[in-house]
Amino acid sequence: MILDTKYLILIMIGIVNYGAGNIFSLTAALERQNITYGMVNTETDLDKYSHIIIPGVGHAGAAMKKLEQTGLVGAIKALKKPVLGICVGMQLITEHSEEGDAELLGIVPVKTKKFEKTLQIKIPHMGWNDVEHKNNSLFEGVEDNAQFYFVHSYFIEYNPTFDIASANYGLKFSAAVQKDNFYGVQFHPEKSGKAGEHILKNFSNLS
């Protein structure tokens, strides 16, 4: 008997390893949730996993350059499996960032903008912020107005079509977006206590 392997794919998260920031905390959080994971370095690696995470901290323009150097951009854009961008990884799936005036992956047609000083807020936006979510499956089991841990100086503009969770800090922005199989969260689920653990678990359960 020949087994059709396409029905035997186990849940395993591939983390795009493109050198933008440390991923120790992310892998530790996945381990605590008993979610298996591995690293994506090449295009064939992308096929090995059921779900893909694009992590990232630091400068969006610099992160995009690093991602381009991996040669994975085309293959990532063509993915049909669930993809989650975290923080700068989320910003990468948008069209453009004001940070380094960078053209990004353009998967979700929204822009990444700078928190302006005229908003009279402290920058970076650092700490636990209320998040209003729209009952997307990524937020299943997460309480209304649960708080998540944010650290960023640039934000993703609010667009009701793609927004699945929003936050207020000086203005309303997207805390999470979705377009088809592509998801992004501005906060750090790996640092957001129980609420963050829900997000990682829910993402691993998406199909």
Place this chain on the structure above:
Amino acid sequence: MDKIKETIQTKQFAPLPSGGLRGLSKRIIPCLDVKDGRTVKGVNFVDLRDAGDPVELAAQYAQQGADELVFLDITATHERRKTMIEMVKSVARQLNIPFTIGGGITEIADAEALLNAGADKISINSAAVKNPKLIEDLAKTFGVQFVVLAVDTKHIDGKNIVHLNGGRLITELETEAWIKKAEDLGAGEILLTSMDHDGTKAGFDCNLLSKINKMINIPIIASGGAGKTEHFTEVFQKAGVDAALAASVFHYGEILIPDLKQELKRNGIPVRI
């Protein structure tokens, strides 16, 4: 006419009284002193198996509702870097909230090792005073969000003066000017400890904290003087700081974080419950 315009503008853009009723919570941060990979200073949580184990203590604080933790390493041996990295890794494996590591960070390589071990932020103090360019280098390499500048300050002859080595060594720097310079260089957050208030349990230095808070556009953590719950309410309401840090009142169980947060909430201060 210009004066009216100015008044309107000032009013319109005046920061909210508490510094941010905009969805961002005020943070409560327990601080742990670590030596040779073990927490020092007495800690008397009844249900701790090993009060010297930073991992267990950190997990306990996270469960109580601490928003963030700061570890200050006071190890003086040449093994310090290795033991510190091991500790940071163990903490990062277990902890689901952010944490900062401070103590003995003098170069980019120290910071990089800590980042790769899972630290969210590093705190620098003496090394930045000796070499202010370190702030800039760290911010450029890892982003401003990674760089906390810790400042120990003492009131002397009507001036606020930066001190090093836990207050034992005086510098020529005025606190206000030093903090402003650090912000310009790329510090992402300020941890300000008043040596005059530290250990007194008589409350935070609200006057100084308020002054500094108005001066800068990056988050500020108040430290030194916490003795009772009211002190936290006071520092958020009067000084508008973003976070408050304390050590012994938490370690000795004099203030329990869940009670503290409920009290802050009752006073209209946004907190994560």
